[in-house]
Amino acid sequence: MRSLASPLIAWTDKGLYCEAGGFYIDPHRAVDLAVVTHAHSDHARRGSKHYITVDSGIGLLRARIGKKISVEGVKYGERIRLGDVTVSLHSAGHILGSAQVRVEYGGEVWVASGDYKRDPDPSCEPFESVRCDTFITEATFGTPKYTWPKGADHGADLARWWSENADADRNAIVFGYSLGKGQRILAELARAHDSEHAPHARRPVLIHSAMVELTECYRAEGRVLAPTRPLDEAIADVEARDGKLAGELILAPPSVLDESWAKRLGDYRTAFASGWMQSGGWGRGRYDHGFVMSDHADWNDLNRTIRESGATRVFVQHRDGALVRHLRGLGLEAYSADDLVPERYARLPVKNLDLFAGLRPPEASGP
Numbered sequence: 001m002r003s004l005a006s007p008l009i010a011w012t013d014k015g016l017y018c019e020a021g022g023f024y025i026d027p028h029r030a031v032d033l034a035v036v037t038h039a040h041s042d043h044a045r046r047g048s049k050h051y052i053t054v055d056s057g058i059g060l061l062r063a064r065i066g067k068k069i070s071v072e073g074v075k076y077g078e079r080i081r082l083g084d085v086t087v088s089l090h091s092a093g094h095i096l097g098s099a100q101v102r103v104e105y106g107g108e109v110w111v112a113s114g115d116y117k118r119d120p121d122p123s124c125e126p127f128e129s130v131r132c133d134t135f136i137t138e139a140t141f142g143t144p145k146y147t148w149p150k151g152a153d154h155g156a157d158l159a160r161w162w163s164e165n166a167d168a169d170r171n172a173i174v175f176g177y178s179l180g181k182g183q184r185i186l187a188e189l190a191r192a193h194d195s196e197h198a199p200h201a202r203r204p205v206l207i208h209s210a211m212v213e214l215t216e217c218y219r220a221e222g223r224v225l226a227p228t229r230p231l232d233e234a235i236a237d238v239e240a241r242d243g244k245l246a247g248e249l250i251l252a253p254p255s256v257l258d259e260s261w262a263k264r265l266g267d268y269r270t271a272f273a274s275g276w277m278q279s280g281g282w283g284r285g286r287y288d289h290g291f292v293m294s295d296h297a298d299w300n301d302l303n304r305t306i307r308e309s310g311a312t313r314v315f316v317q318h319r320d321g322a323l324v325r326h327l328r329g330l331g332l333e334a335y336s337a338d339d340l341v342p343e344r345y346a347r348l349p350v351k352n353l354d355l356f357a358g359l360r361p362p363e364a365s366g367p
């Protein structure tokens with residue numbers, strides 16, 4: 001039986017590891033069994049023998065780390081047995097197929113959040129709140145200065161900016177990550193078709209080559225996106241007629257303005273779509289416009305999510321200082337995820353004895 005002095009999910013040199021289940025979560029090195037929360041490159045890495053991920057994310061995972069990987073898809077909420085634990089994946093609302101990992105052993109439940117957000121996003125399933133005893137949360141925006149207004153109509157805002165530029169015969173370039181942000185923008189624009197700025201929003205959006213395959217993965221999973229056309233194809237077309245692009249909306253990953261295609265555009269304006277825009281953190285002055293569209297929870301949503309989880313122990317990844325202090329002020333046991341290293345975990349004070357009151361021996365392994 002697992003000792004209470006060891007974490008059900010530990011921090012190791014390969015990433016989060018569940019020894020009782022024999023698997024890693026988003027390992028950053030090759031392992032035998034990797035449960036992958038989503039296909040972003042800091043979570044999904046090549047080389048592992050076998051992967052488990054949400055079924056709707058398999059296409060993205062293959063597009064990102066290899067067509068021939070050995071991967072098993074599970075549905076959101078489906079419970080599977082790995083070693084001595086029961087594992088299920090629950091929507092993280094971050095990108096298509098993104099998941100939180102729920103691990104149950106005896107009566108004890110841990111959840112590792114992966115990246116998540118609470119804002120509505122028509123390109124993926126909404127976040128699901130999962131009850132647990134111990135919550136390992138990301139905190140990309142884990143300081144109080146990162147709060148942003150809710151309820152923005154991103155599709156209408158994007159369509160309006162596009163039509164303003166198109167009316168002046170300019171191209172409008174929106175920079176956003178090629179996986180997730182790009183498709184969210186397309187899904188938001190698809191909804192804006194009925195808005196007053198629709199005339200331009202009905203034209204295909206020109207997408208950078210880095211987004212083409214990933215965007216098709218979304219369509220294959222039934223996500224409704226604005227019509228698109230590969231950017232290089234559109235440029236080749238217009239140049240064959242000795243013209244230049246004008247009035248187009250172009251979606252591209254950040255920092256590609258140096259690429260040759262940028263010189264072949266006509267007049268253009270740029271915008272960046274990111275949560276970082278809110279504080280001017282990235283790109284202040286580098287772009288003509290910013291759309292505050294985050295793929296992560298802001299400060300308020302981090303706190304709301306921790307509250308809704310009911311967890312009495314919280315381990316914070318990425319930006320831990322302010323959130324850990326804040327949670328301790330609320331009476332929670334809060335630590336940096338670094339404290340999930342077994343030697344450090346063993347020295348943590350056990351304050352909330354309730355946490356272990358319901359703990360029973362593990363169920364016998366299945367046949």
Ligand SMILES: [Zn+2]
Pocket residue numbers: 038040094115
């Ligand atoms: Zn991510």
Ligand SMILES: [Zn+2]
Pocket residue numbers: 040042043115
């Ligand atoms: Zn991440």
